[in-house]
Amino acid sequence: MAHKPAIASMSLGRAWVHDLHEKLKQASEAGFTGIEIFYEDLEYLAKKYGDTDRTNLLQAASEIRQACDNLSLTIIGLQPFLFYEGLTDRNEHKVKIEKLKTWFQIVKIFGTDLIQIPSNFQTDNTSGDISLIVNDMIEVAELGLQENPPIRFAYENLAWGTHVDTWEKMWEIVTRVNKPNFGCCLDTFNIAGKVWADPTSQDGKSPNADRDLEYSMLQLVQTVDVKKVFYIQVVDAERLEEPLIEGHPFYVDEQPARMSWSRNCRLFLYEYDKGAYLPVVEIARMLTKELGFEGWVSMELFSRSMSDPDPSVPRTHAQRGIKAWRRLVKELEL
Template sequence: MSLGRAAVHELPEKISQAARAGFKGVEIFYEDLEYAAKAYGAITPSSLYEAARTTRKLCDANNLKVISLQPFMFYEGLTNREEHQEKIKTLKIWFQLVKILGTDLILIPSNFATENVSGDMDLIVQDMIEVADLGLQENPPVRFAYESLAWGTYIDTWERSWEVVQRVNRSNFGSCLDTFNIVGRVWADPASPTGKTPNADEDLKISLERLRNTVDIKKVFLVQLVDGERMQSPLLEGHPFHVDGQPPRMSWSRNARLFPYEQNRGGYMPVVDVARVILKDLGYRGWVSMELFSRTMWDPQPSVPSEHAQRGIRAWDKLQTELVLPKRGML
């Protein structure tokens, strides 16, 4: 389960409720560690390491495995190479954080910056080879899961991110497949009156067939499973979720994700079709994370962490039943 960014609800409560609901693992957001590090004074490598130790103890006490640390953002394709070197320095701090947390996986979302970033695939691949090779030098090695965001500036489809994975060609560099970002790019459009792209069904069918026939499932390091809410009006200027300069799909993602099977809350995307290809047809057997972002998580009511955890586990149970998946603790 993804616990989301630190906000109204404290990390200990979110971890506790995830465990009570029956989840076996959690993704940790770097922002959660920064938030916890403030308790030790300024945010420094030392305070971050202490926050990671505290988080690991909480997870261990609740029998939860840390799946990954994320998101290592705005990394690839930077045209300012001094800024790139600063990112590499930060990455070396992350290497220590994942060791403390007890995971070996860092998630890198595709860059969605609109300035000082290049779409040159050779540069993007070069940058990813650099982090992969640095990760291989760690003991134990650190792995990277690269995820295409539906609003990525240049890498916005699973096909483009898969091309990067193939060209990097390192054992510790793989893909994160996210149902929201896959369907949210090729099938859904929150800025459209229909909520869909013009050729949504056919385009998704073709994309899933390509996924089925192209992807080496051994190079998929993480799967994230989540739906999205159908907007009652197009997410354009004047919509409550609209933010100037922010892509509609990003605004939608931050406010209106849902768990699968929540049509009663407005869920409408065929994310189970994607899950079927990945989990059933391709036989993926790694971690599956229910990665939810939603305005509902900012509700200060104390019951919110429990409610979200219970919703997430119900969705997973329904998926296991529908797809006839083996009962396994990969959440």
Template structure:
């Protein structure tokens, strides 16, 4: 099928400001056809029917999922995925692993209620003291998860994503190794321009904002290898997003985005992502080159998500969802024009 635009629900984590219905309404009004739904948005919606200091019950979450599905149906928005299922693979504590699998069964019910068959899994970024980088363990964990998904009716698929700050799976190469070794029809990849360029080409802790050496050549070689290596049938969707060139390197407590113990790329990602073609706001990653590898090189056809995390989303102005949705749609339209989609 042709590339179809989607957007994340522009969730801002625990700093919840804008209600989900307002965000979804503006996403649809901007022209988007699909939405990546954040689990946290369901939690906030569920808390409207349960004490604010309590963990929402499964029944409250399922009610929130049904409300969300009905709202999206009324807006002609398809829910393309539920994300992020965090901190799963490679856990050293196997009791914690079992707890995540118990949580997964709730996610299965949520996905079915939402009408999506896709759950996205970011690579684990817990400390190396809590996770193993042993690929046999990571693959075995993912096989277990995929097999559980295959038992669901309808089947649940999983899109695994390498985070640029992942503890053990930070590059698309390691991600692809896991996907190949898992070798299940419902287990594939989510490829993200930020997480590829932000690892291979950019470094927010460096004065230059880029990795040492010839960053352009390193990225070009990586993308050429990606096009030669990746089976596009195993790419379940892609995300296209830029990031801000920081005024000062993100290192040390003097930087406003610095968080002790948190990787610089994670702090950068949470605060300073931008939509594509926003150089006037500081955007500087070679996003078009990465997107071209996805859409022209791999010939990907499917959902293209304009995902965003940024400090601007926490502003209380009620116009924030509308402004960001319009910016996201403009980025999609310009990308379509440049790549001839």
């Protein structure tokens, strides 16, 4: 399987600001062949049918699928299934499982088999007990295996995750779950943003950043089974002029700095003129060349620019994303 370019729907503009159909159109016209659908986009579309109940969500899903088919866009997955693992309130856990059953119906309409689960970043009502986390993931995996066709899950470590914030911790869980439909998504931002970068530091880097990243990537290549990598996300981020601490415009009390940074400051690859500075190309090289990943590569991005009401935002983001993808393909000879 060759590498195929995808883009996340939210990276073309916030759901409440820009029309989803316009975002899909611009992704297709730019040259993307696949797209990740954010649940938030689906919910906003469902509101035009009334409440966001199961019936209206499924109707909205059918509308999205038809639009993507018309534009020759493959839906690679639905994300993010938020705040799932390690919940201490087991009644809330049961609610999540019931919601997941609706997600199963949605992805079948989409024509995909993939749901992405990011690591939990709640600070309340969540446990770091790895046995509990593993058991929660086994539960969803087994439910997914009962579906026809089976549903796969891509677990992703967020750099600001409360208990799972590195690929190493994520991989331990994937290994212990040990189910054929339970794998991972590797994200260059979440890798570099944890081990190499630190938005609260003056230079935007962690102590011993280069050495630590080199060691981390060598360990990843030697440890991770590429068959368990269901897709990758490749994106950069902005180096801030001042540390993201109290008083910074992006600072949010009781919100991890890396989360605030992620929500406001991601950039596409090679956008050095906008402040991009993470070693993303090298990480992408390790994932595609050394680890040997082939498959979907998503240019997922979050940025304050997505909230700009200018109707050109979906187009400019799509064009920026495909430009980055084509340059990466050329540089790495993908």
